[in-house]
Amino acid sequence: MSTPIIETRNLHKWYSGVHALKGVSLKIEKGQALGLVGDNGAGKSTLINILSGLHRQDEGEILLEGQEVDIRNPKDSMRLGIETIYQYNSMVPLMTISRNVFIGREPLKWSIGGFGILDEQKMREESVKAIADVDLHLRSPDALVGELSGGQRQGVAIARAMHFKSKVMILDEPTNHLSVKETAKVIGFVKGLKEQGVTSVFISHNMHHVFACCDRIVAMALGQIVLDKPVSETSIEEVSEKL
C-alpha cells in the first residue's frame, strides 16, 4: 500500500471541557474521495478544522505524505496543499470574484516585506481561467460574489481551491442551503476532482449526497470513528444505524 496522503494519529481535542475528538486515527489514500458523515456534534467539523488550521489538536499527530507536519494556522494548511471549502463558502460577498479568488494570496506587481501593489490584470485573467476550468460560466470576474447564487459561489470556491493546485480538498457541508439543481452541480464538481487526481474529503449529513460521489465512507459519532468502509460494501441503512 502506498503512503497515505494524509494520516492522523490519535487526535484529541477538548472544547471548554467537552471531549470533542477522542483519539481519531485515519488514513486517507491519494486520489480517494472520502465521505465523512455523522450527526451534529459527532466531531467531523472538529477534525476538519484541525486539518485546515482553524484549530489545533490537543494531542496526536498529523502526517502529510508520510512526513509529520505542524498545522498552526490556515496559511500553514494551504501551504501544505490542503484547501478547505466551508459551508458558508469563505467568500466576502461585497468583494468581486477576482478579489475573492486571491484573498490572502494576491499576486503582486512589486512588494516590500509582503505588502505591495496588486496585479489586478493577472487576478482577473487567472480567475476567469480558474472558473472556466471548473466548467462554470460567469459573465465577469468583476461581479460581486454577493450577486451569485449559492451554487455559483461554491463553484467559485472550488475554482479557487483548484487554482492553487491543492493536493487535498476538504469540502465542509458544501451542499447545505443549495437547491436540488445546484447540489447536483456541486456533486459533479466533486466527481470531477477524482478524475483530476485530487484527493477529496466530503463532509455532509446528507447521506445521499455522500453516496453519490464518494468511494469510501467514514462515519463518526461522539468524537470517534464508528464505521470505515468502501462505498461498495456498505449502504445508507448500515451507516445510519451506526450514527
Place this chain on the structure above:
Amino acid sequence: MKRLFKLALQKPELASTLLLVLLIVFFQILSGAVFLSIDNVRGVMGLLPETALVAVGVTLLMICGEFDLSVGSVFALMPMTMAVLVVAGVPFWLAILLGLALCAFIGFINGWITIKFDIPSFITTLGMMFMARSMTVVVSGGFPPRIKPGQVPSWIFTGFVDDGGLIRASVIWFVAIAVLISLLLAKTNFGNWVRATGGFLPAAAAMGIPSGKVKIACFMICSVLAGFAGMIQSLRLNSFLPALGEGMELQAVAAAVIGGTSLMGGIGSIIGGLIGATLIRVIDNGMVMSQIDSNWFKFAIGALTIFAVVGNAWLRRRGRAMQVETDK
C-alpha cells in the same frame, strides 16, 4: 446605459455628492453670493483638511469593521505633546515624530485591547477618549504651552502656497494623504485584507489573513491621522488647547456614514468620507453665512446622517433590484 445607471445607484457616494452640490447652490443663493466668495472659501479651506483627515482615518477603520471614539482626544493630545516638547527644547521635527509615535502607540493599544480581549472597539476607544483627553491636561500641567510665532516652521503645514492666499499647505498634505490611503485601500494586498476583514471576518480568517494585525494597523493609521490633523489645526491657530477637537469623533463618524460607509464594516470609500466631511463643513459655514441661527448646526448634521444612511440603503436596494441582462 441602464447598466451604468444601475452602477451609479449602487454607488453610495452618489447621493452625498448630489446633496453637496445642491447645498452649495442653496447656500450661495441664500447668503447672497457670499458663500462662494474668495474670503469665505479661504476660511472653509483652512478648516476642511483638518476635519477631513480625521474622517479619512475613521473611514478606513470603519471599512475594517472597527470604530474609534478617541480621535477627538488624540487630535488634542498630539499637538499638546509636541508643543510641550518644543518648549522643553526638543527640536521641532523630533517633537513631531515623538507626537506621532505617541498617536501610533495609542492606536496600537486601542487595537490590541480590542482584539486581545475580544471587546467592542466602541468601549475600548470610549475609554481611550477619556484617558487621552485627561492626558492633554496632564502633560501641559494645566498651562497651555506657548510657542512664539515664527519659532517653529509651521508654514510647512499651514502656510499659503499660492499668491492669492487661498490654498494652504495643509490642503496639499491632506490631498496627498487621502490619495495615498485610497490607493492603499484599492490597489494593495493590504487593502484587500482590510475589505475582507471588515466584509466577512470568518472568510478572512479561513483564508489565512492576519485579521487581528490588519485591524491593529488600521487603528494605528486612524490615530496617527487624527494626531496629524490636530497638529495642523494647532499650528494654524498657533494655540495648543486641551479642549481641541471635542465632539470631533462623532463628526468624523457622521462624515464617514454620510459618505456611504457602513457601520457593519466592509462597505465604504475614502472619497465618500471626504464628501461627508465636506458636507459637514459646508453646512456649518453655509448656515453662518446665510445668517441661520447656528444653534441648528448639530440638528442639521444629525438629520443629515440619518437621511444619508436611509437614502443610501434605499438607493442600493433600488439599484440591486433593477433588472439588467446578466448572462452576457
